[in-house]
Amino acid sequence: MGVSEPKALPLESSSDSTLGVYVSVPFCRAKCSFCNFASGVSSPAAIAAYVSTLCAEIDAASATAERLNAKLPHIVDTLYFGGGTPSLLEPTQLRSIFAALRRNFQITSDAEITLEAAPGQIADAVLAEAQLQGVNRISLGVQSFVDRECAAVGRSHTERDCIREILRLQAAGVADVGADLIAGLPYQTTASWQHSLDVTTSIGLAHLSVYMLEVDEDSRLGREVIAGDQRFHAHGVPADESSAEFYETACAWLPQHGFPQYEISNFAPTARRSRHNRKYWMRAPYIGFGLDAHSMLLRANGAVRFANPEELAQYAVQEFHPAPVDIAAREAFEETIFLGLRMNEGVSLSQLRRQFPCEFVAAMEVAAIELISDGLIIAEDGRLQLTLHGRLISNDVFTNLLMGIAA
Ligand code: SF4
Known part of the structure; x- marks a missing residue:
């Protein structure tokens, strides 16, 4: 199958003087069967305690970098709240995290600030607070515009909910509303995949990420598929060749409908590409706060990577002394x-x-x-x-x- 590849961009030297910040909010309303992230359902008290630890970790960032002999730029030009479902935070919690970030860093006036959200899980007050704090990008975990496919993996939203949510966010003035899709969900067919692509490209989205279902031991659905069993609709998961075909269709079709591919999983016009993710690909410095968050900072000679624990209990008691990996x-x-x-x-x-x-x-x-x-x-x-x-x-x-x- 042919594909029209976008023209190569000049590879600018990545900026070492600014920082990308990732904030992990690992809480969800329910656990999707395919999910292999460090995320789960927690009580309001556990979430409140987590936010306190997170703010303390942000306050300790300079000391952490100093201990690792790494340079920590204090000018932040991209900020990404991922998870999990960060839109489930209370407005006051979001405010506290931004306050901690502003105590320790200077967020530029044109920073790209992204919040991940699930359709139907961003309350009016949260949206208002997020916009007040400068969030200008919302990435919605749609995964599919086909109700049966979403229901099969434990997601509660329908196609109607997703469309309504996208229109609501756009009407509220969020500059960039993007969505994620997954190729290879249970019961997905060539026709149903095309339906998701059709809807995606017809409602004014700014950005699109397309992932292939990961079948591994780290998710309930993955374990079931590997074992050849039937729970979690594992029997409905398309063959690998079909999922690959869905991905290839997306790579061929999306660029012809306003979404040039610019990375293995990402599609968007040039002005709407993720500046935050580009820092990862270009090896520009970034720091991650929260559960399972990863960081890469530069040193006078070379770079250092470090990561936070994957288990909430461990993260809660850590003293922000991550083990460095020298690059x-x-x-x-x-x-x-x-x-x-x-x-x-x-x-x-x-x-x-x-x-x-x-x-x-x-x-x-x-x-x-x-x-x-x-x-x-x-x-x-x-x-x-x-x-x-x-x-x-x-x-x-x-x-x-x-x-x-x-x-
Ligand atoms: S896929 Fe997203 S919403 Fe579902 S459990 Fe994982 S992090 Fe939560």
Whole structure:
């Protein structure tokens, strides 16, 4: 199947002087059967306690960075509330988190500030508080515009609810309303997938993320599919080939309907692309607060990654002393390849040669020749990019590409 790939953008040098901030709010009204995130249902008291710990962690950010010998930029130009369902926070809790962030960082006036929400789970007062605090992007976990598919995975919203929610947020003046879809939900068919794509592209959304259902041991549905059992509608999960076809359809169809693909899972016109996620792909500095939040900060020489605990009980008692993982030249090279190739613009060979030892680049180029002949990557205008087929098996491509690099 052909795909019209967007023209490569110049790979600007990622800004090291500004920071991206991720805030994890790991609470949901119910646990979806496919979900493998560190999220769950908690009591109001547990959520209140979590918000206190979160604010204390934000207040400790400078000390944490100092202990890790890392540079912490204090100017924040992207802020992302993910989870979980951050829109379930009380307005006062949202206010407290923003107050903690503003005590410790300077959020720029044009910062991209995103809040994840589930359709029907963002109260008027929360929306008003979020907008007051500067939230200008809401990412709705729609997953499907087909009622049966949502019900099968334990999501309570219908197509009507989702459309109503999108129109409500747009009418309230949220600048960018985006949605997520999942290819491979139980009972999904070619026709039902096309229906979700049709609705998505006809209601003025700014941004679209398309994920393929992950079948792994970390979700109830995944375990059931692996075991070959029937609970959680596991028998309705389409075959891998069908899910791959749905994804390929999205990659071919969305760009023709106003949503150019710019990353393996993301589609949007240039002005609406996620600036926050770009920091991850470009290896620009970011810090994460809350459960299972990950961070990457730069050092005078190199970078350091660290992460918070995945278990709420552990996070509640932690003293903000995360274990650092040093990023040496080889790891930095690998990250540059596998994160950069996620983007349609790919990675620049001349930039790699400038930044990394020539033996790394030479070994990678040898592996690339074979992957090019297999139709998994292309080399164009001095850049390596994944093909559509390469995107479907991207992890294998990255492994092969990096295999020849000496440890
Ligand atoms: S998919 Fe989203 S809403 Fe569902 S349980 Fe996971 S984090 Fe919560």
